[in-house]
Amino acid sequence: MKEHSVLPNELIHRNENKFFWLVLIISIITYVVLALSIVGIAVLVILMLLSFFFSALMIGNIRSNAVKISAEQFPEVFGRAEELCRKMEINKVPDIYVMQSGGILNAFATRFFGRNMVVIYAEIFELINMNGEDELNFVLAHELAHIKRNHLSKQMLILPAMWIPGIAELYLRACEYTCDCYAAYYTENSAAAQNSLTMLAIGKQLYQHVNKEQYMKQLNEEKGFFVWLSQALSTHPPLPKRIDEIVLFFGERQERIIEPIRIKALWIIISGSLAGLILLVFMGISYVLDTFLLSEPMDYYEDEEYTEEDAEISPFILAVANGEIDQVSKMIKNGEDVYQEDYYGSTALDWAVKSGNPEMVELLLASGADANYESSYGMTALMTAAEIADPEMVKLMVESGGDPNYQDYSGYTALTYAVQSSDLETVQALLDLGADPNLTDSENMNAYMVAIQSGEREIGELLKKYK
Numbered sequence: 001m002k003e004h005s006v007l008p009n010e011l012i013h014r015n016e017n018k019f020f021w022l023v024l025i026i027s028i029i030t031y032v033v034l035a036l037s038i039v040g041i042a043v044l045v046i047l048m049l050l051s052f053f054f055s056a057l058m059i060g061n062i063r064s065n066a067v068k069i070s071a072e073q074f075p076e077v078f079g080r081a082e083e084l085c086r087k088m089e090i091n092k093v094p095d096i097y098v099m100q101s102g103g104i105l106n107a108f109a110t111r112f113f114g115r116n117m118v119v120i121y122a123e124i125f126e127l128i129n130m131n132g133e134d135e136l137n138f139v140l141a142h143e144l145a146h147i148k149r150n151h152l153s154k155q156m157l158i159l160p161a162m163w164i165p166g167i168a169e170l171y172l173r174a175c176e177y178t179c180d181c182y183a184a185y186y187t188e189n190s191a192a193a194q195n196s197l198t199m200l201a202i203g204k205q206l207y208q209h210v211n212k213e214q215y216m217k218q219l220n221e222e223k224g225f226f227v228w229l230s231q232a233l234s235t236h237p238p239l240p241k242r243i244d245e246i247v248l249f250f251g252e253r254q255e256r257i258i259e260p261i262r263i264k265a266l267w268i269i270i271s272g273s274l275a276g277l278i279l280l281v282f283m284g285i286s287y288v289l290d291t292f293l294l295s296e297p298m299d300y301y302e303d304e305e306y307t308e309e310d311a312e313i314s315p316f317i318l319a320v321a322n323g324e325i326d327q328v329s330k331m332i333k334n335g336e337d338v339y340q341e342d343y344y345g346s347t348a349l350d351w352a353v354k355s356g357n358p359e360m361v362e363l364l365l366a367s368g369a370d371a372n373y374e375s376s377y378g379m380t381a382l383m384t385a386a387e388i389a390d391p392e393m394v395k396l397m398v399e400s401g402g403d404p405n406y407q408d409y410s411g412y413t414a415l416t417y418a419v420q421s422s423d424l425e426t427v428q429a430l431l432d433l434g435a436d437p438n439l440t441d442s443e444n445m446n447a448y449m450v451a452i453q454s455g456e457r458e459i460g461e462l463l464k465k466y467k
């Protein structure tokens with residue numbers, strides 16, 4: 001590590017912000033051009049829906065088959081993730097999954113409907129049994145750095161730039177350099193960072209025997225157009241370059257080993273021209289189709305409100321949310337599972353609580369639903385009632401057996417969610433029902449501390465009386 005203090009903004013690679021503005025401007029221009037015509041809007045919507053669809057399939061496969069890390073499942077690794085999130089000031093530990101990869105060494109971060117996720121392939125995760133915990137920490141910290149830097153959220157903004165070969169890759173490679181530095185800095189282990197990157201090149205059995213300096217020098221000897229082109233079109237920098245950047249940043253060497261490529265500016269000019277050509281083609285196609293094919297009014301267009309949520313909710317949960325008591329009762333008698341969840345992890349009981357329907361809540365509970373059942377999203381129905389600030393529903397859930405002191409995987413209780421909802425009445429209701437304000441979460445914060453941190457002084461004063 002560097003002997004002097006390193007500020008977090010020093011960890012950001014020198015090219016990340018510069019290239020982000022480049023790809024953002026290109027993307028904004030593309031969005032504007034496409035939005036100028038109905039056909040352009042249709043193309044844009046189709047591309048986004050395709051991206052959403054394939055992402056949803058991938059996430060669904062991971063959630064269905066991978067092993068989720070938690071306080072009960074590989075608690076040591078989960079504890080390291082919590083500590084890294086605390087250091088990086090990431091408010092909530094993302095969902096972390098381990099999945100088989102057929103021998104591939106990799107990990108990635110992703111985001112879907114506001115939920116962050118980190119996936120670690122089993123080949124890397126096996127380092128916990130090979131005295132490679134430090135290397136695994138680096139991999140985990142690297143993916144958390146993507147979340148910290150909001151790289152996942154920004155990708156939708158720069159989607160059009162992804163269609164242009166070599167443009168978005170400039171930004172994505174800079175992001176990888178940034179995350180490498182973040183990971184090495186927050187794990188405080190430059191050697192493990194270098195080992196982890198070397199491992200991606202040669203595997204977890206031989207990486208310790210590689211001469212890293214010679215490995216970096218090797219890249220200077222590998223020249224030629226296709227070597228350069230493969231680098232220009234890659235979303236990740238060559239591994240020797242990433243190692244070289246870490247060594248330089250943390251002061252272990254003063255000069256670069258790897259010679260820089262000096263034709264990047266030419267590639268930017270070529271790619272920029274290609275971007276302009278693509279935009280002109282889009283404009284031409286949109287104009288022709290708008291003029292000759294879509295000149296008549298579109299009688300078939302209906303201004304209906306449609307949401308992706310409608311497509312994900314089962315008929316049973318939809319009936320619960322709509323308050324169809326008789327229909328729900330009939331479906332339960334026909335064998336409907338009262339514990340089923342929608343795609344986002346909300347149970348039927350959660351939906352009954354959200355819709356403020358006590359009769360539906362009582363029906364589900366009488367049909368076998370457990371008031372303390374923790375959904376895959378990590379919440380009980382009582383926590384849901386507290387989160388939406390419904391004191392009457394909170395009372396009903398506790399009276400029906402809901403534990404006001406039940407803690408989720410982050411240590412949050414219904415009282416924590418009530419504090420975050422900023423509703424004094426709900427907080428008071430929980431306290432009257434036996435909620436313990438002194439319970440602490442995974443960050444050792446109790447309800448009073450959460451209130452103060454959130455700026456809820458009135459709630460904080462109330463909680464002080466119960467300490």
